[in-house]
Amino acid sequence: xxxxxxxxxxxxxxxxxxxxxxxxxxxxxxxxxxxxxxxxxxxxxxxxxxxxxxxxxxxxxxxxxxxxxxxxxxxxxxxxxx
Ligand SMILES: [Zn+2]
Numbered sequence: 001x002x003x004x005x006x007x008x009x010x011x012x013x014x015x016x017x018x019x020x021x022x023x024x025x026x027x028x029x030x031x032x033x034x035x036x037x038x039x040x041x042x043x044x045x046x047x048x049x050x051x052x053x054x055x056x057x058x059x060x061x062x063x064x065x066x067x068x069x070x071x072x073x074x075x076x077x078x079x080x081x082x
Contacts, residue, residue, distance in 0.1 A: 036062040043067045 037050035039062040046069065048054045053065035 033065045041067060041069075044069075 033053035034055065035050065035052070036048050036054040036056075037052075039048045039054065040046070041048055041054070041063045042057045042061040043063040044067050046064070048062055048064060049069075052069050054062045055065050057063045
């Protein structure tokens, strides 16, 4: 017969065990590019947006992973008509 106290201890240890596994187990598909939203890109001087990958430059500087950042540009229209 399990006493309530034993149950609590068992539950707690189980939670600890799961936490330990989660700490070791990293979610897959994580790219190793960092993000630094709000930082100023050292290369181009633009603000690094939350969705943009960034890289550390030096001790505390940041720069876009892809600089200049790829922006959605409007499709270029050809001058030729016909
Ligand atoms: Zn940049």
